[in-house]
Amino acid sequence: MSQNAQYGADKDGRWKGMVDVIRDVGPDLLALQEVDWLRHWWKRRKAERALGMRIVVAPSRQLNVAVAWNPKALRHLDTDTRYSKTDMHHGHCAPRFQPLALERELPKPLVFASTHLTPYSVEAAAQEAQLLCARLYRYGGLGLGVGDINHVPLGDDEPDWTKVQAHNWASRCLRRRTAADPWRGHRLVGEVLRDGDLTDVCSHVAQRMGDFSLRQLTGKAGLIRTDQAHVTPALVPAIQNNYRRIDPGPHTDHWGIAFSLDLDSVDTSLAPDYA
Template sequence: MIRVANLNAYKLHPRDVATQGWEARVTAIREVGPDVLCLQEVLVDEDAPEDASEDGIVDEAKRLRRWDSQAAAVIARLAQDCGLSATTIRPGDSAGPVAMARNAHRPWYTAVLWNPTTVTPVPGGFRPYGSPDYWHGCTTIQLDIGAQSPLLVVSYHGDPFRPDFRANEARRLKGAFRRTGGAKPGIVLGDFNSISAATVTVDRVERLYDEEPYRDQDHDDLEYQCVPETIGDTNLADRRPTAMLLRRGFMVDAAAHVGAPWQPTVGHWADGQGDPDPWGRRRIDLAMATRPVAPALVGYRTHRSPAAEAASDHLLVVVDIDPSRIHYEAEGGLTVRKFMTPGRQWGRPDGPDEDWIRPHVLWLPQDQPQVCAYFAKLREITSQYPDVISSIAEEDLHMTFQKINPQVAAGSRVDDAMLKAAAVAVQRELEALEPFTVEIGPARASGSAGIVEIWPEQGPAELYQRVRAGLTTAGLGLPPAEEFFWCHMSCGYGVQDTDTPKLAARSDRLASDLGRRVRPGIRTSATISSVWLAWERQVPDRNTYTFERVHQLHLGQSRQPQPATPNGADTYATEK
């Protein structure tokens, strides 16, 4: 087991060495006993007399050397006092610099430390980043933790004042972890200065892991944390940075992923003890692991002790990783993982049958021969890899526009009467949206499925928003809205984790075949003129979804006249 921890050390300065505050930091770190420690907020004086020549002109190169020398000394001393190391190894196996990084314009540092008896730095695996990529420095290093391949560890400190810049930093972070067709085994820990977008399922309802912390606040600093158009109203947290990392399962939030009880990482210092804090209790110190590492996350907690509370205005975050469970990924390729994992399943084998059924809004292509023919070609490919992916039958093809929570706010289960009312509300929203044409394809292997892209995005995105508006009007509960609706279809679902070299090679071959063997004709076109309110059933033993059509809802003027029901209320097509 490898323990990875994070600490924003609150303005750790050379003058703090051997003080009471220093001892609190050392004690808190030793209490945790990390194998890897990510550190933020080490700083030195920006200006010093020795930076200038005799005529008073500042030698910029000399000043930067002083910054680095003083910061390295503090980090190395902290590592020594905690039984850790921060000395990197160069490609020729000689000792390298301290694993730290800074912004080019301010001497604020991040760093990575490790236990040299359990973890070894990979020669040449250290790379520091500064501006323009990050407002604070960002430290990255490859560490050998006993897994099949090195773990990329990143210590990150988000821009405190600019939500847009934090979103761009997250995009750059994602770039550090990506590889062609997938993600490197890695984890980023740090003070993100923002709230996570991770969700959890509670009582079969998906909700945000971190509730909205700013809803009842009113002060001058909300611009630094909230979605601009919500300031002074709902004060919604700007969650774009982590939403970008979490999208399509590229990363997971360790706390939400392991189901740890929610705990704040800041808010325990009163004003006057550090910087004024108008924000209250929040969780902004995060641990985000890539797809290959997600199955290896076995523990998460926030470390709270007298020493930890005295050490910093941020508490230590602690993550336990089992290196043997980190997935193998073929170099340059993508390993497909099991799709229908326990965490994704709606019900339990010993639970009620109704738990496996949930309401959805779907587009169904079975009446468009060209779409069915296109997916038949994809099935010819996926059927040759039954050890990697299960094919989706023609009758089960669908595009999901909206999941609907199986229960309403009052706790009662959604029933046919509620869907009928929702159908009326959604139909009203769709009358102003005319049918549109999309291109379907190309197909590609994704993390746990065969994905088929949809383009252009504008029509599906507007349809998504109108469907949500109608369902909300009808009082149905919905998962949090996607910032950018990801419109796609699937041609197959992963049957197992391809985490051996043989299976990974098969997965890599599948990805190649999906990319080239469907040619010519890597795309087809379709007209979206209606969607269905449907009962969708998850079928784990078949690794698929089936559905029962309930209400057909038409876009714009494409709606055909329907015979009225006895009460004359229904004006949409209905099928049972």
């Protein structure tokens, strides 16, 4: 599961409502964005008790990202946050795990990266996406990049840009030759992720099931599917047909997303040998 908590959720009580939603879903892995208060160890411990999960938080210049996991399902090996604070606006948190109770132990660690690409420039976000690709492949090629990608995915319909705030025209759209030209989404971040040989889980399931309603928006204000999950080739055979949006009610300005992987179906022959 992934959920952007929207800044200030710890101060106005919204986090408590989100915890209830998350517990109803019951994910084994949870990517969180805009959870800066969790950098304090005592607040992190309180959140762990509320969720019934363990949590690791990445350093960040702006609004920390985090990953929570079910310790009964996954053994935590280590966490990669390299370049998170120095080279990314919000950062990435990429713990590595060995899943428990599989028919066969994975020969390489499972990397689950929570990330939040910069909303202010598609070109800058594309550079962050390039960095994310490298971190997902760094430990053997079993990687998931999950979170608030912030830019228009490949294959999704254009939103009604007239209903979107003007600053999003500047950051998410192609440049116009004249003021009379229509706005069109800039798909550069999606192109980078595709060229990193990553698969968009939502798009993959929608295509396989013939249900393109799955490509619904997740950003309530920006009107695009900002929240996304992308996996490396070895994990594509493990994608199950249950991708869905999670309704957070009034507790945040982003819908959550959730999906399942059958990790016994991981094809490690598709994982690269290079690091």
